[in-house]
Amino acid sequence: MIEGHGDDLYKYGNITANFSSNVYNEIDHTLLWKHLGQRMECMVSYPEPQPYTLEGKIAALYGVEQENVCVTNGATEAIYLVAQRYSGSRSAIFVPAFSEYGDACAIHKHKVVGAESLEEINGLCKAGEVDMVWICNPNNPTGLVQPKGELASLVERYQEVVFVVDQSYEFFTLKEVFSAAEGVQMENLILLHSMTKRYAVPGVRLGYITASAALLGKIREIRMPWSVNAFAIETGLFLLRNDISRSTDISVLLERARLLGESIASLGGGGFFEVGETHTHYMLVKITGELNCREEKSASAAVLKEHLARKWGILIRDASNFATLGQGHFRIATQTGEQNTLLVKALEELCM
Amino acid sequence: MIEGHGDDLYKYGNITANFSSNVYNEIDHTLLWKHLGQRMECMVSYPEPQPYTLEGKIAALYGVEQENVCVTNGATEAIYLVAQRYSGSRSAIFVPAFSEYGDACAIHKHKVVGAESLEEINGLCKAGEVDMVWICNPNNPTGLVQPKGELASLVERYQEVVFVVDQSYEFFTLKEVFSAAEGVQMENLILLHSMTKRYAVPGVRLGYITASAALLGKIREIRMPWSVNAFAIETGLFLLRNDISRSTDISVLLERARLLGESIASLGGGGFFEVGETHTHYMLVKITGELNCREEKSASAAVLKEHLARKWGILIRDASNFATLGQGHFRIATQTGEQNTLLVKALEELCM
Numbered sequence: 001m002i003e004g005h006g007d008d009l010y011k012y013g014n015i016t017a018n019f020s021s022n023v024y025n026e027i028d029h030t031l032l033w034k035h036l037g038q039r040m041e042c043m044v045s046y047p048e049p050q051p052y053t054l055e056g057k058i059a060a061l062y063g064v065e066q067e068n069v070c071v072t073n074g075a076t077e078a079i080y081l082v083a084q085r086y087s088g089s090r091s092a093i094f095v096p097a098f099s100e101y102g103d104a105c106a107i108h109k110h111k112v113v114g115a116e117s118l119e120e121i122n123g124l125c126k127a128g129e130v131d132m133v134w135i136c137n138p139n140n141p142t143g144l145v146q147p148k149g150e151l152a153s154l155v156e157r158y159q160e161v162v163f164v165v166d167q168s169y170e171f172f173t174l175k176e177v178f179s180a181a182e183g184v185q186m187e188n189l190i191l192l193h194s195m196t197k198r199y200a201v202p203g204v205r206l207g208y209i210t211a212s213a214a215l216l217g218k219i220r221e222i223r224m225p226w227s228v229n230a231f232a233i234e235t236g237l238f239l240l241r242n243d244i245s246r247s248t249d250i251s252v253l254l255e256r257a258r259l260l261g262e263s264i265a266s267l268g269g270g271g272f273f274e275v276g277e278t279h280t281h282y283m284l285v286k287i288t289g290e291l292n293c294r295e296e297k298s299a300s301a302a303v304l305k306e307h308l309a310r311k312w313g314i315l316i317r318d319a320s321n322f323a324t325l326g327q328g329h330f331r332i333a334t335q336t337g338e339q340n341t342l343l344v345k346a347l348e349e350l351c352m
Numbered sequence: 353m354i355e356g357h358g359d360d361l362y363k364y365g366n367i368t369a370n371f372s373s374n375v376y377n378e379i380d381h382t383l384l385w386k387h388l389g390q391r392m393e394c395m396v397s398y399p400e401p402q403p404y405t406l407e408g409k410i411a412a413l414y415g416v417e418q419e420n421v422c423v424t425n426g427a428t429e430a431i432y433l434v435a436q437r438y439s440g441s442r443s444a445i446f447v448p449a450f451s452e453y454g455d456a457c458a459i460h461k462h463k464v465v466g467a468e469s470l471e472e473i474n475g476l477c478k479a480g481e482v483d484m485v486w487i488c489n490p491n492n493p494t495g496l497v498q499p500k501g502e503l504a505s506l507v508e509r510y511q512e513v514v515f516v517v518d519q520s521y522e523f524f525t526l527k528e529v530f531s532a533a534e535g536v537q538m539e540n541l542i543l544l545h546s547m548t549k550r551y552a553v554p555g556v557r558l559g560y561i562t563a564s565a566a567l568l569g570k571i572r573e574i575r576m577p578w579s580v581n582a583f584a585i586e587t588g589l590f591l592l593r594n595d596i597s598r599s600t601d602i603s604v605l606l607e608r609a610r611l612l613g614e615s616i617a618s619l620g621g622g623g624f625f626e627v628g629e630t631h632t633h634y635m636l637v638k639i640t641g642e643l644n645c646r647e648e649k650s651a652s653a654a655v656l657k658e659h660l661a662r663k664w665g666i667l668i669r670d671a672s673n674f675a676t677l678g679q680g681h682f683r684i685a686t687q688t689g690e691q692n693t694l695l696v697k698a699l700e701e702l703c704m
Contacts, residue, residue, distance in 0.1 A: 003401065005577065010400050018397075025396060033392040040385040043555035043587075044377060045361050045370075053362075073425060073579060080576045100576070107574050203395035203582030222459050224432045224452070225357065227425060230555030231583045235395075 001099045004321045016313040017339040019332040022140060022169060022282045024253065026336065027200040027244055035238050042230040049225035054236045058208060061240060062180040067213040069180075070220060071236065073227045075168050075194045075207035076100055082164055082190055082209070083108040085219050089131040089162075092124050096141055096284075096322040098166070101134040114323055118150050125158040132162045137177060138169040141319050141331040143278030145175035152178075155189050162215075168194035168207070172280045174250060180210040187212050190219075199239050206232045257281045257334040263344045268351030282333035284319060286326070291350040301330040304350075312346045353451040356673045368665040369691040371684040374492060374521060374634045376605065378688065379552040379596055387590045394582040401577035406588045410560060413592060414532040419565040421532075422572060423588070425579045427520050427546045427559035428452055434516055434542055434561070435460040437571050441483040441514075444476050448493055448636075448674040450518070453486040466675055470502050477510040484514045489529060490521040493671050493683040495630030497527035504530075507541050514567075520546035520559070524632045526602060532562040539564050542571075551591050558584045609633045609686040615696045620703025634685035636671060638678070643702040653682040656702075664698045 009015050018025070051071040059066045072078040083104035093101050095114040105112045113130065115121045124130045133154075138145045155163045163186075170177045170193065183191040195206040206228065209216060261275040261283050272289035290297035293307040301318045308314040319329040334340060361367050370377070403423040411418045424430040435456035443457050447466040457464050465482065467473045476482045485506075490497045507515045515538075522529045522545065535543040547558040558580065561568060613627040613635050624641035642649035645659040653670045660666040671681040686692060 001577065005398070005401060009397050010405075021398065023396075023398075029392070029396070033389075036392065037385075037389040040381070040388065043553045044375075044381065046357070046373065046375075046554045047557070048362050049357060073581070076576050076578055104576070201395045202398045205399070205578055205581040224428050224456070225353065226428055226557055229425070229557040229581060229584060232581060 001103050001321075004099070009315060012309050012315065014313045015309065015315045017335055017342055018315045019335060019339075019343060020315040020317040021202070022331075022333045023197055023200050023202050024172065024248065024281060024333070025200045027248070029201070029244070031242060031244060032199075032201070032235065032238055035242075036231070036234060039234050042234050045230070047226055047228065047230040047233050050220070050223070051228050051233050051236070054233050054240075055208070057237065057240045062210070064180050064184050064210060065213065068184045068210055068216060070209040070211075070216050070223075071228055071233075072207045072209060073232070074196070074205035075166060075192045076205075077227060078192045078207050078209045079166070080104045080107075081219050081223055082192075083110065085222055086110070086132055086162060090129060091132040091134060092121055092130040093323075094121065094133070094135040094139070096139075096319075096324045097134070097136050098140045099321065099323075101136070101164075101166075102323065105134075116324065118146055118154060122154060125154065125161050130161060132164065134164045134166070136166040136168070138167075138173050138175070138280045140169065141282070141284050141317070141322055141325075141329075142276055143280040143282050143284070145173050145177065145279040148176040148178065155186050159188055162188050162190065164190045164192065166192040168192060168197055169280055171198045171245070172250060172253065174254065175279045183210050184212050187214065190215060195236055195239060198245050200245075201235065204232050204235050206236050253281045253334065256337065256340065257283060260332070260334050260340045260344070261285075263340075264347060267344070267348050272351040273347070282331060284325075285330050285332060287328035287330070289351065292352060293350060300327050302327065304330065307350075308343075308346055312342065314343055314346055353455050353673075356451070361667060364661050364667065366665045367661065367667045369687060369694055370667045371687060371691075371695060372667040372669040373554070374683075374685045375549055375552050375554050376524065376600065376633060376685070377552045379600070381553070381596065383594060383596060384551075384553070384587065384590055387594075388583070388586060391586050394586050397582070399578055399580065399582040399585050402572070402575070403580050403585050403588070406585050406592075407560070409589065409592050414562070416532050416536050416562060417565065420536040420562055420568060422561040422563075422568050422575075423580055423585075424559045424561060425584070426548070426557035427518060427544045428557075429579060430544045430559050430561045431518070432456045432459075433571050433575055434544075435462065437574055438462070438484055438514060442481060443484040443486060444473055444482040445675075446473065446485070446487040446491070448491075448671075448676045449486070449488050450492045451673065451675075453488070453516075453518075454675065457486075468676065470498055470506060474506060477506065477513050482513060484516065486516045486518070488518040488520070490519075490525050490527070490632045492521065493634070493669070493674055493677070493681075494628055494636050495632040495634050497525050497529065497631040500528040500530065507538050511540055514540050514542065516542045516544065518544040520544060520549055521632055523550045523597070524602060524605065526606065527631045535562050536564050539566065542567060547588055547591060550597050552597075553587065556584050556587050558588050605633045605686065608689065608692065609635060612684070612686050612692045612696070613637075615692075616699060619696070619700050624703045625699070634683060636677075636681060636683050639680035639682070641703065644704060645702060652679050654679065656682065659702075660695075660698055664694065666695055666698055
């Protein structure tokens with residue numbers, strides 16, 4: 001999907017509070033900018049055809065071998081590479097989900113079925129109806145994390161099924177997820193990771209895959225050289241040496257998200273917004289009452305999005321294009337206390 | 353191909369004269385570095401999912417529509433996208449050629465045949481034996497440009513064959529090549545272009561495809577979002593506004609290349625090196641005599657490459673891995689007069 005993602009800031013000129021992307025944006029980038037400013041010369045040569053050096057450093061950090069790490073042009077390249085490697089598979093996608101799994105599977109001729117729970121996935125695997133399972137964990141857009149033990153049991157039980165677990169938001173939850181070191185022990189598990197979400201530099205595009213050497217070797221065979229540019233590699237190397245996210249207190253972030261959700265759910269005495277449970281800093285909200293967005297009343301997230309952008313400079317993610325979700329769904333990620341208050345205020349005047 | 357390309361500087365610590373890459377490297381990047389230093393904030397948001405703005409500016413510059421331009425993560429992404437879009441085709445590749453055409457075709461299950469001349473390609477098309485033709489023009493590694501009229505005739509004559517013409521080095525020749533505006537008029541022609549070769553920033557990875565809206569629309573359908581990062585987009589936008597290559601005098605560059613080739617051909621009284629004809633700033637050289645590289649004599653480009661790197665800090669491109677070339681072939685691009693003199697001196701002492 002090219003259009004319809006969040007963070008479509010480029011379409012608006014006036015956004016001052018961006019709730020539409022799941023990227024946490026309170027990182028101080030001063031040191032990173034300074035470093036990159038001194039390293040511009042990296043652009044006058046080709047980057048490493050595969051980012052070996054960065055792969056080696058990531059491997060060392062997480063206690064795996066370099067052959068267990070494949071750095072990609074964002075987690076999105078990882079998704080497309082995996083879908084291509086297993087083209088023609090029968091894939092189950094845990095839904096609702098980030099749309100790129102479905103799109104990558106469609107392009108690479110997978111037969112796709114949606115599954116709304118681990119039980120349903122268990123049933124599909126047991127019946128031999130799928131070759132692959134795609135799970136975003138923590139899930140995007142819901143923010144829910146599946147119990148690690150249950151997920152591990154599925155992966156172990158169905159050795160003939162390849163499980164792709166996208167852990168792009170792993171840093172933003174206190175629930176347990178797979179470590180890279182655990183992951184590479186399982187011959188049928190592919191973990192996807194994001195570097196740029198953690199450090200709030202999504203413009204850089206930097207992700208990586210961890211998996212057993214055998215699985216990852218097959219994926220490397222189909223990739224093009226130089227897909228990660230010199231600037232992204234330089235950014236990754238710096239961020240591994242200088243953890244500029246270390247001041248991020250996840251429990252504070254999650255508490256702020258909880259308060260935001262609570263405030264929205266109670267607007268207008270309740271009945272206007274249904275806020276979904278989440279294990280991370282973003283959440284799904286469903287419009288359940290008629291909002292006074294324009295002259296007319298509306299329960300559409302698309303209408304609400306335009307209203308908030310035009311009147312308040314607030315951007316939310318219209319989530320109606322996620323499979324299984326309806327026109328009333330939108331997704332928001334907690335921002336600063338002040339910005340959260342602004343969003344609540346903007347929503348409040350619509351609940352009357 | 354991941355390994356075996358030129359510009360493998362990252363493997364050596366001591367290179368001071370790099371003849372191995374075809375990137376012209378006498379551009380003054382001061383203004384670009386300064387601009388990028390002020391635009392670091394572009395990295396805290398997602399880039400445009402497809403680089404619409406940059407595509408629009410390129411289209412305006414070359415007098416085509418925005419729908420005729422697709423900006424890619426280097427010309428390499430363009431090659432892989434095109435191969436994927438026409439997966440399973442019967443492809444003729446003009447050889448010797450940049451290895452990525454063959455690799456991308458192999459990954460996407462093309463049946464590949466090499467062709468060493470336009471006549472041979474004409475024969476294959478006439479016999480209905482190929483669906484696609486890949487030509488690098490100016491050619492890499494030879495530097496030769498095929499006559500535009502002959503190429504255009506082929507494209508017009510065989511409407512059922514898709515011609516992919518990679519013009520990554522178009523800026524570095526005085527021979528006539530297709531303009532984007534001419535190209536989009538032909539329904540079966542795909543032109544590939546490089547932005548970063550012209551401006552000597554290959555670390556950035558920035559290329560683009562121009563083609564008819566119908567052809568390009570089909571290619572866009574299979575691409576992932578955000579494959580060009582925010583930094584590359586910012587670089588492209590700057591370079592369109594500020595042509596920092598305008599001081600490059602191509603005729604001076606080509607004359608310098610001619611002198612370099614002449615000097616090498618005459619070393620040791622002739623008979624040691626055969627220098628290929630070229631229409632651009634790089635050329636193929638074949639070792640035709642035994643060189644005194646180590647204790648033993650050798651006519652291998654691989655041995656010569658190691659010798660020059662270790663002893664002189666000079667990097668050349670071992671070209672023995674190009675189809676149809678042998679172990680004695682290497683490729684060099686002209687550098688400054690001083691560096692060219694150093695290379696000639698380094699080669700001279702081996703011719704005795």
